[in-house]
Amino acid sequence: MKLKTIFKIQELLDERKTPYDMDEFLEEERYCQSKETKIKYGDMHITHFIRVFMKNQNSMKKERLEEMQYTLNQMCEDLETLKKDNE
Numbered sequence: 001m002k003l004k005t006i007f008k009i010q011e012l013l014d015e016r017k018t019p020y021d022m023d024e025f026l027e028e029e030r031y032c033q034s035k036e037t038k039i040k041y042g043d044m045h046i047t048h049f050i051r052v053f054m055k056n057q058n059s060m061k062k063e064r065l066e067e068m069q070y071t072l073n074q075m076c077e078d079l080e081t082l083k084k085d086n087e
Contacts, residue, residue: 001045001046002042002043002044002045002046003026003041003042003043003044003045003046003049004026004042004043006046007022007026007042025041025042026040026041026042027040027041027042028040028041029041030052
């Protein structure tokens with residue numbers, strides 16, 4: 001089931017219009033490697049969207065861990081320099 005269909009069903013069940021920012025999100029596009037073209041989020045099946053979201057979350061975590069490791073390495077180098085300067 002596509003995201004835009006899910007939102008239409010939710011509108012009916014909740015008897016409320018979908019918020020405008022969600023309508024805008026459904027029109028946003030991302031590059032689909034398997035189809036080698038851009039696809040709107042609204043045209044994505046829910047399972048595909050969740051996989052994209054999880055992949056993005058995992059890559060963000062990896063980037064953050066790499067940043068933290070770099071910062072820790074810099075701090076260790078700075079501490080070693082300070083230690084040598086104080087000897």
